[in-house]
Structures are given as C-alpha cells and as structure tokens.
Amino acid sequence: MILKAESISKDFIRKRGESNVFHAVSTTDFTLQEGALTIMRGASGSGKSTLLNMLAGLLSPSTGKVTLDGTDLYALEDAARSRLRNTHFGIMPQGQTVLHSFNVMENVLLPYTIYGEPVSQRETHLALSLLDRLGIADLKNIMPSELSGGELRRVCIARALIRDPQILLADEPTGDLDEENTEIILRLFQACAKDGKSVLMVTHEKDIDSYADHLYQMKNGVLLS
Amino acid sequence: MSFAESLTFKQLSRRPARTAALILLAMLLSLSIMGGTLIVSGLKSGLTSLESRLGADIMVVPYEVRTKTNLNDLILQGNSGYYYVDRQYLSKLYDGSIAGIDQISEQYYFATASSGCCSAALQLIAFDPETDFTIKPWINVSYKKELQDCEIVVGSQINAFPGDTLIFYGVECRVAARMDKTGTYLDTSVYTSPATIEKLIENAQTKQLAAYTGNTSPATHASCVLINVADGYTVEEVLNDINIHVKKVVAIQSKSLIANVADGLTNVSGIISALVIVVWILSLIILVIAFTMMINERKKEFAIVRVIGASENMLTRMVMKEALAVSAVGSLTGSVLGLVIVSMFSGLIEEHLSLPFLLPSVFGLAGLFLTAFLASTAAGALAASYAALRISRIDPALILREDH
Numbered sequence: 001m002i003l004k005a006e007s008i009s010k011d012f013i014r015k016r017g018e019s020n021v022f023h024a025v026s027t028t029d030f031t032l033q034e035g036a037l038t039i040m041r042g043a044s045g046s047g048k049s050t051l052l053n054m055l056a057g058l059l060s061p062s063t064g065k066v067t068l069d070g071t072d073l074y075a076l077e078d079a080a081r082s083r084l085r086n087t088h089f090g091i092m093p094q095g096q097t098v099l100h101s102f103n104v105m106e107n108v109l110l111p112y113t114i115y116g117e118p119v120s121q122r123e124t125h126l127a128l129s130l131l132d133r134l135g136i137a138d139l140k141n142i143m144p145s146e147l148s149g150g151e152l153r154r155v156c157i158a159r160a161l162i163r164d165p166q167i168l169l170a171d172e173p174t175g176d177l178d179e180e181n182t183e184i185i186l187r188l189f190q191a192c193a194k195d196g197k198s199v200l201m202v203t204h205e206k207d208i209d210s211y212a213d214h215l216y217q218m219k220n221g222v223l224l225s
Numbered sequence: 226m227s228f229a230e231s232l233t234f235k236q237l238s239r240r241p242a243r244t245a246a247l248i249l250l251a252m253l254l255s256l257s258i259m260g261g262t263l264i265v266s267g268l269k270s271g272l273t274s275l276e277s278r279l280g281a282d283i284m285v286v287p288y289e290v291r292t293k294t295n296l297n298d299l300i301l302q303g304n305s306g307y308y309y310v311d312r313q314y315l316s317k318l319y320d321g322s323i324a325g326i327d328q329i330s331e332q333y334y335f336a337t338a339s340s341g342c343c344s345a346a347l348q349l350i351a352f353d354p355e356t357d358f359t360i361k362p363w364i365n366v367s368y369k370k371e372l373q374d375c376e377i378v379v380g381s382q383i384n385a386f387p388g389d390t391l392i393f394y395g396v397e398c399r400v401a402a403r404m405d406k407t408g409t410y411l412d413t414s415v416y417t418s419p420a421t422i423e424k425l426i427e428n429a430q431t432k433q434l435a436a437y438t439g440n441t442s443p444a445t446h447a448s449c450v451l452i453n454v455a456d457g458y459t460v461e462e463v464l465n466d467i468n469i470h471v472k473k474v475v476a477i478q479s480k481s482l483i484a485n486v487a488d489g490l491t492n493v494s495g496i497i498s499a500l501v502i503v504v505w506i507l508s509l510i511i512l513v514i515a516f517t518m519m520i521n522e523r524k525k526e527f528a529i530v531r532v533i534g535a536s537e538n539m540l541t542r543m544v545m546k547e548a549l550a551v552s553a554v555g556s557l558t559g560s561v562l563g564l565v566i567v568s569m570f571s572g573l574i575e576e577h578l579s580l581p582f583l584l585p586s587v588f589g590l591a592g593l594f595l596t597a598f599l600a601s602t603a604a605g606a607l608a609a610s611y612a613a614l615r616i617s618r619i620d621p622a623l624i625l626r627e628d629h
Binding site for chain 2: 049050053056058059078079082083085086087089091093094097098099100101102111115159
C-alpha cells in the first residue's frame with residue numbers, strides 16, 4: 001500500500017504572540033516506501049509528529065492531501081477514515097497510551113474489540129506471539145498500573161501490530177527505553193519492513209540511523225532528505 | 226459485552242465515588258420530580274374527589290354555620306357538626322315556593338362519643354335513601370343493596386371492614402360496606418339511614434348516655450340540605466331565592482367552598498412546581514458540569530480509542546451509554562424513593578397543607594413513575610450530550626501531545 005502526502009502543510013492558530021499563525025509543517029511531498037523502515041529525525045518542535053499525525057489520518061492538513069493507494073484520506077467521512085485507520089494502520093502515539101481499565105491482553109486486542117469483532121483463538125494466539133516476541137508474554141493478565149514504562153511501550157507496539165497492518169507509524173517509540181529495549185523494537189520494525197510493511201518512525205534520537213532504509217531530517221517544519 | 230459497554234462498566238466500577246455522586250445527582254433529580262408531581266397530583270385528585278363527593282350545586286345549612294371557617298371545618302376537616310335546623314323552616318324548599326329545584330335531599334350529622342358506649346368518636350351522617358343523590362352513588366360502588374336497619378357504611382380511613390360490628394351508644398351496627406378513599410372528611414365518617422340514627426339517639430336517651438343532639442332527630446331536624454338546580458335556572462337565582470325566602474338557613478354555592486380549596490391548591494401547586502423546575506435546572510447544570518469534568522479528565526483515554534480507530538460517533542455513543550447507565554440507575558432509585566416517601570407521609574401532607582390529598586390510581590402512579598424516570602434519565606442524557614459532543618470533536622493528536 002502506498003501512503004503518499006501531496007503538497008501538505010499544517011498551520012496552527014496561536015491565541016497569543018506577535019504572529020498568530022504558526023507554520024508547523026511547510027508544504028511537503030512525501031511517499032512512504034513499501035517494505036522499508038523509514039526514519040524521520042528531528043529536534044522537538046520540528047514538525048515531525050505533526051507530519052506523522054497528518055499521514056495517520058488524525059490531523060487534517062491545512063493544504064494538500066494524503067492518499068492511501070490513491071484514496072484521499074481526508075475526503076472520506078470520519079467513520080470510513082476511522083475504520084481505515086483501524087484496519088490498515090498500526091499507530092504508536094507518543095507517550096504511554098494504554099487504557100488503564102484493561103489488562104495487557106485486552107489492550108492488545110482493542111483494535112478488534114473496539115468494533116465489537118469477536119476475538120477467536122487465532123487473534124488470541126497472534127496477540128500472545130506478539131507479546132512473546134516483545135518479551136512480555138508473562139504479563140498478559142497484568143493491569144497497566146503494574147507495568148514499567150518500557151513494558152507499557154511494548155504493549156502499545158503489540159496493539160499496533162495485532163491487525164497485521166500494512167502501514168506502521170511510530171512516534172518516538174524508543175523515547176524512554178534503555179538500549180536493550182530500543183534494540184528489540186528497532187529489530188522488530190526491521191522485520192516488519194522485511195515482511196513488506198511500510199514503516200515510519202519519527203524520533204529525535206541520532207544513534208539509530210543505521211537501522212533505517214530511508215532517512216529524513218525534519219527542521220523547522222521542512223522535510224529534508 | 227461490547228467494547229463500549231465493557232469500557233462503560235469498567236469506568237463506572239473503577240471510580241465508585243464519582244459514579245455514586247453522579248447516581249446521587251440523578252436520584253435527587255428524579256426524587257424531586259416524582260415527589261413534586263405526586264404531591265401536586267394527589268392534591269388535584271383530592272380536590273376532584275371533593276367536588277364529586279359534594280355532588281350538589283347548593284348546600285343549605287343552619288344560619289350559624291355561615292362563616293367560611295365553619296364551613297371549611299365541616300367540609301374539609303370533618304369536625305363533627307352540631308348544627309341543626311328545624312325542618313319546619315325548610316318547608317318552602319318543598320312546597321314550590323322556590324323555583325328551579327331539581328333534586329333535594331337532607332342529611333343529618335350526629336357525633337358519637339369516645340367513651341365506653343361507642344367504638345370510636347366519629348361523625349355519623351344520616352341520609353334519606355329515597356332522595357339522596359350524593360352519598361348513595363358512592364355506596365353503590367361497593368355495596369349494591371339497600372342499607373338495612375343498623376347497617377352502616379364506613380369511610381376508607383375507618384378501621385372496620387364489611388362484616389365487622391361497631392357499637393354506638395350500645396347499639397351494634399354491622400358494617401355493610403366501605404367507601405372509596407376521597408382524601409376528605411368523608412373518609413372518616415360513617416353513613417347510615419335516618420332510622421338507624423333515631424335508634425341510636427333513642428338508646429342514648431334510654432341509657433342516659435351523653436349524646437349531643439340538642440333535642441333533635443332526623444325526623445324533626447336537618448344538618449344540611451343538598452340541592453341540584455333544574456335546567457333553565459342558574460345556581461345564583463335559586464341560591465338568592467332561598468336566602469331571601471327561607472329563614473334560619475343560609476344557602477351556599479358548593480363551588481364557592483371548593484374555590485377556597487382550589488385557591489390553596491393553586492398556590493401550593495405553584496410553589497411545588499416552581500421548586501421542581503428549580504431543582505431540575507440546578508441538577509441539570511450540576512450534571513453538565515460533572516459530565517464535562519469527567520470527560521475532560523478522561524480525554525486522553527478517548528484520544529487513544531480514537532487513534533486505534535474509533536469514529537466520532539463511537540465516542541459519542543460511549544459517553545452517552547455511560548451517562549444513560551448512571552442516570553437510569555439514579556432515576557429509578559429516586560422515583561421509587563419519591564413514591565415511597567410521599568405515600569408514607571400522605572397523611573402528614575394532608576394535615577400540614579390542610580388540603581384534601583388523594584394518591585392517584587395505580588395507572589396514574591405508574592404514569593407518574595414513568596414520567597419522573599424518563600424525565601430525569603433524559604436530563605442526564607441531555608447533560609451528557611454536551612460533553613459527548615465535545616469529546617467527539619477532540620483532536621487526538623493534540624491531546625496526546627499535550628499529555629506528553
């Protein structure tokens with residue numbers, strides 16, 4: 001699947017300040033390569049998360065369009081775009097984003113249960129194998145409040161991968177992880193890319209460039225290759 | 226259980242204090258609606274019942290009962306009437322001197338004593354079965370036969386039932402039937418024939434028991450004459466005619482008695498209705514604030530669900546389900562409480578407000594219950610709809626970014 005951004009930009013209106021318009025992302029063209037791990041690096045506030053959210057169908061661009069296999073995401077009704085995000089995208093937002101009312105296994109299976117889809121043995125087995133691959137299979141019945149930051153992050157990764165999505169978008173997935181856990185996750189992303197998925201990871205970390213198939217730099221809202 | 230239901234249940238059970246507070250608010254709302262409307266409805270039913278039970282256009286009473294206080298006492302409080310007029314003064318009502326009388330019937334009020342001679346201190350009302358048009362129809366509701374000698378019909382608040390025997394001045398009187406509840410003094414009265422009253426008076430005199438009759442009897446005196454006006458005449462015409470031509474009595478329009486009660490009822494109903502509206506609005510505002518705060522506190526959770534693929538409508542449904550669950554539980558509890566409290570204290574309400582009070586029928590109660598339940602549940606849903614609308618419009622990317 002080809003995820004493409006055509007001449008997109010994003011401006012935010014500020015309530016205070018000399019200039020009331022903040023250009024978060026300048027006009028940009030971008031295509032997420034299939035079967036590759038793309039890393040987009042940049043300092044905080046450079047616009048990389050904004051770009052990722054526009055690509056994910058979560059933030060409508062001020063100009064331009066985002067297409068998935070030629071379908072304009074933002075021309076779709078919210079319900080259709082949401083369903084598309086649910087089935088074709090694996091998204092890992094910044095920070096800890098598990099639901100604290102559900103245990104690890106329930107959190108991983110959320111993309112199914114949110115639409116009331118029955119969870120069969122196949123999905124449960126898939127969830128368990130993902131958790132195993134991420135080294136947290138023994139925590140499947142544990143509540144999030146009992147998990148460390150790294151474990152929580154891995155739960156989010158498992159949740160993003162549970163539907164076996166073609167597009168994987170990760171915002172600072174290794175931000176608060178130690179070297180060992182960072183390595184595990186980057187290897188997992190590489191494996192996903194080898195499986196033919198389009199993987200985009202945005203980060204401010206500099207020493208992970210070697211994992212990337214394609215590397216981009218984001219600076220003051222401008223995407224540099 | 227669907228995800229939305231599961232999330233709703235988990236959220237509600239995970240924060241018991243917050244859930245309990247929301248349920249309490251919904252409960253207060255439905256309690257006020259149920260209690261308020263039940264009181265107003267009970268008072269209106271009491272007034273309607275009173276109108277029906279008076280059943281006559283004009284009441285002719287001895288002149289000394291002319292003041293409104295005395296009349297209200299007589300009609301509403303059930304104070305035993307010691308008022309009698311010699312029947313010779315009433316002859317003009319029967320001889321055609323007064324035009325426009327369609328139906329006419331006399332009643333004789335007689336008080337029993339609370340001493341050993343009588344089962345209880347009650348007001349007995351003797352009516353003439355031949356002419357009566359106000360009491361008999363109500364007796365026929367529960368008793369189809371003519372009253373026999375020493376047979377009585379008791380009001381709904383008297384603790385005696387068909388087949389029981391009550392003793393008045395040494396005479397055993399068999400309870401033939403009970404009246405329906407009216408919410409007026411008629412509930413605490415006993416109805417019988419003039420012949421039975423004559424027998425009680427005679428027995429009291431023979432046994433030298435203290436019974437105040439002022440040397441009167443149903444044969445020679447009357448406490449009240451009830452008149453229905455014939456077609457073609459106005460009540461005012463007949464009433465004025467009686468007041469001019471019949472001595473020792475005063476004719477009163479029944480509606481004027483009810484008007485006092487109706488005025489009181491209008492005032493009380495107005496106050497209660499205003500209070501219900503104020504409570505409803507206040508509860509609605511508090512619920513809006515409570516739901517908005519709750520949603521704000523959980524906006525990250527909703528943002529996560531949105532990122533995973535929930536649509537705006539799904540978020541709205543999730544919030545509304547949670548609000549409806551809380552409101553329905555609170556409304557049900559409040560409606561039941563309102564019904565129980567007003568039913569338990571209906572006597573106290575009647576006494577305190579000095580207005581006739583009659584609980585509606587089972588169907589009426591069911592209707593009020595349903596109305597209170599639906600109105601407060603709807604208020605909960607309405608209060609949550611603002612929060613639901615807000616949460617459905619959230620920008621998940623921005624919220625997760627703020628949180629980070």
